[in-house]
Every structure is written in C-alpha cells, then in structure tokens.
Amino acid sequence: MNPLIEVEKLVRSFGDHKAVDEMTFHVKQGEVFGLLGPNGAGKTTTVRLLNGILPPSAGSARVFGFDPITQGESIRRKTGVLTETPALYERLTARENLQFFGTLQEISENDLNSCVDDMLDFFELSSRGNDKVETYSKGMKQRLALARALIHKPPLLFLDEPTSGLDPEAAQQVNDLIASLRQTDGQTVVLATHNLLEAQRLCDRVAIINNGRILAMGSLDELSRKLWPVKWVDIKFYTLPTKNITAGLKINRGVIQAAIKDDALSVQVESDEVIPAVIRYLVEQGESILKVNPRDYTLEDIYFTLQAGEV
C-alpha cells in the first residue's frame, strides 16, 4: 500500500532561516504519526506545506498522491486541520461555525444540518450549540475546533498542538477523543506536538525534529533500540551479595558490565535475551533476588537525549 503522505527532502525557508530543512518521511494509512519538537521546530510549517497553504522552497511532497503546490484544494477536501489556536468565530454560535465550515467543505445542503448535529452530539456540545462561542470555556472551544476539523469526515487529520493551553482535565478529554477517533474510524492522524506524554500515548511513530530537521524517526521501541542498543537491568536482592559477583557475571556471554551501586546491582547487557541467563547465574550463586527491573526508555528519555545532541 502506498503511503498517504510522502515527503522527500522538503525545505521551506523564510529569508535565511530554514523552518523546514530537508525533511523526509512517510505516513501510512491508519497510522498516528507524531511531529515532536519544541516551539519553532518547524511542525506548523510542515502542516502548512502538506496542505498546500505554503509552497516549499525545495523538495517535494505528495498527500493522497496529490502535489500540495498545484493540487492544494484536492488535498484540503480530504484533510481536517486542528490549528494551534482554535480559530473559531467567537461572535457566532457553535452551530453557525460548524454550518459555515461544513459548507466550505462542500457538504451538501441536505446533509449539512445532520452532520452539524452529529458533531455537536459527539463532542457533547449539543446543549450549548446555539450559544455564542465567546461564552465557551477553553476546553469546549478546543472540542468545537476538533468538531470543525472532522465535520466532513476527512480520512487524514492534522492536529497542531491539540492540548496547548488546556488544563489537565480538558487536555485528557481531548486526548481521549483523539484516541477514540482512531479506534472507531481508523483515521490517519498527524500530531504536531511538544507534549511528550501525549505523543507517547497516541502515536505509532514519531519524528523528533528541531530547527526544521528530523533528528530521529520511528516507534518508541525502534528509537530506544537505535539510541541505546544495549540495555540496563537493575536487580535488587533480599540481602546484598557478600562476595564479589560482578567479576563472575562478566564472563557470561552478552554481559557488558556490572556494578553494585547503593543496594542494587546494575548490569548492562547486549539484549533482553541475556537477562534470564544473568538471573540464572545469580540464583546458582545462591543470591536471593527480590526484584528484577529492566530499564525502559520513555519518549521523554529519547527526546531529551536527541535534543541535547548526546547521540
């Protein structure tokens, strides 16, 4: 199956500044793909380039097989975009906002009102549908903005900082909605965010970007394997070993190093498969093991390691 989005060496410059610098990535259908980076990393510019709002300075992109430079309108018919700010017409009601954008998204006159009702229902805004948006809370505005992005049921959704500025409860609500969209509709989602927990929870793969460049790309597992091909395991004992077991451990195949620190033994191994052999060796040596804890890397570990340029 062809990727839904294909980006090859995409560049966008503003004067001397390269907002997007030779980005290359593909997004498959049904995937949730994260563009992860700090403010000014080039996430929003990438979303704009892929929707044909901005022309690139160099490189190419295809979305649904369309070229954003010449076929932006065809792309925008099939995409929904949640902008960083809700960008709603505050002097109009929620219903009027959805009717307006539904019309621009070419929903037929006959279907428009039922689509609007469905969206208001789905996002639990029906009771306030005829209220002006200026009376809404931030969380409600964000839900309405999401409804606007989805009113024409686009197969591809771009979410630019969907929980930015929301309180934790509203952010959780929006994230739950995004997760449910994926489960129920199998939508392809491009999530531009600097929220690591959000990305870890929602994304199948992420591209970690900074200064317009992709620093690394892949699933959480792929990225942690790429960054840390070797693994650490921490072992806690019921009673600390009295004899020097670290030297003995090192003769096991796949053990790189071992050291006792505080009340635990830390062992660096080449892969997960080595861990059972390490445990077996310690048991054979008569050690009483209380806890074995292989260290898992979070997206946060990966992100900060990459942003700090440590690899």
Place this chain on the structure above:
Amino acid sequence: MNWRSIWAITRKDLKEVAQNKVAWGPAIAIPLIFAIIMPILFVAVPQFTPIDDLQRELGDVQTLMKNLPPAVKAIFTGLKLEQMFVMYMTAFLLAPLFLIMPLMFSTVVGADSFVGERERKTMEALLYTPTSDMELFLGKVLAAVIPAIALSWLTYLVYIIVVNVASYGLFGRIWFPLPTWWPMMFWLTPAFALLGISATVLISSRVKTFMEAYQLGGSLVVLVLGLVIGQVTGVLYLGVGAVLLIGTLIWIVDAILIYISVRTFKRSMLITKLGD
C-alpha cells in the same frame, strides 16, 4: 467557481460585522443625519430665518448660479427664492456628501473582514478549507460591497421621501430627485463602494489591526470632500455628464485596484502574515 462557498463567506462576514458596534455605529448614524435630519433642517431654515439673512444667503446662491451650466440654471428658472434655497441645499450641496456612505460602509466591513479576521486569528482555519483564493476574495469583497450599496440606496430612498414630504408645502409637487441623482445613485455609488473595498484590501496587507485599516481606508473620504468643495465653489458642477465621467474614472481605478488585490490575495502571503 463554487458560489455556495462564496455566499457562505459573504453571509458569515455579514453576521460577524453585524455584531461589531464600531461598524454599526456609523452605519446607523450617517444615514440618519444625511437622509432625515439634514433635509428637514434645510427645508425648515427658510421658514424660521429672518428675511434679511435669507436674502443674504440666497444672494450667495445667486452668485454661484452665475457659474452654473445653462442646464442647471434652467432648473432654477421661475422658482421663488425659498424654493431655490431648499433646492440648492438639498439637491446640489448635499449631493456629493452621499458618496461618503458607500465608501465608508465598504471600508468598515472590508477592514473587519480582511484585517479583523487576521486580528482575531480566525483566518488560518479558513485557509485550510478547499475554497480557492479567488472564492475567498470574492466572498469577502461581496460582503463589503453588497451592504454598502444596499444601505446607500436605502438612504437615498429615505432621503427622496423626506425631501419631497418636507418640501411639499413649498413646491406643491414631487420634484426630487433631479436627473443628476440617477447616475450618482446607480453609477457612482457602486463605483465608490468598490473603491472602498479594493483600497481596503490593499491597505489590509500592510496593517495589523482593524482600526488601522479603518482609519487608512477612511482617508479616501478626502476624495468625496474634494467633490463637495468643487460643487460648493462652483469649480466642478456634478451634472449628469460629470457624474458619468467621474464614475467611469472611478470604475477604471477600481478595476486596477481589484486586479492588484487579486494578485496579492494569496494563501501563501496571508499565512506568512499570521506568523507561527
């Protein structure tokens, strides 16, 4: 061209501007002053002014009339002094002032639509729709031009009724509008409405706030004031021929400004003004 989208943009902009008090204030106040207060005042003046003052005032009118074209002199022939005063004030002196309305209404709505949308950060969502640049542009221009022309015409209608009713006792017949008003209403007024919006579109690309665009666009009123001064001093008499000629010139300027505006109204340019 998707006209459904274009009308949706027009309707949305009108709904929005209807909630903007800065826009509505002048839209109510100016027609009220022009169409009701001023004609009543001019018709009432000869009846309450001491005869000496009136004669002095009419003396000025007569001096001015010497400079008028024969066709206009013919209109005044056979009229009483009071009738001449009322006719001069309501049908000649005030005439070019009415052009402020289409200009100002289209500038206000245009500023709210083009710059206000950017200021309120609602533009970006609009740019992500499949609507083409031309459809967006047309929707917004129509939102400014249609109410500007409609409100102007409505004001003309009220003015015609008020002038005729208020001066019926003096003339004993329905005498207004004079022939020069027809091309002004149907040729010059739409041209000025389009001038207001096309200038505002160009201004909008250089300013950041609605108020800046409104104030800069409002400076076009100088054009109208020029016509008023020309009329008052007798330098430029707005007869049918002059109105048609000025209208044609304004339409040509409109066409040039619209052409430039269409070329500059591009998504890529609009989005870069929004920043990140």
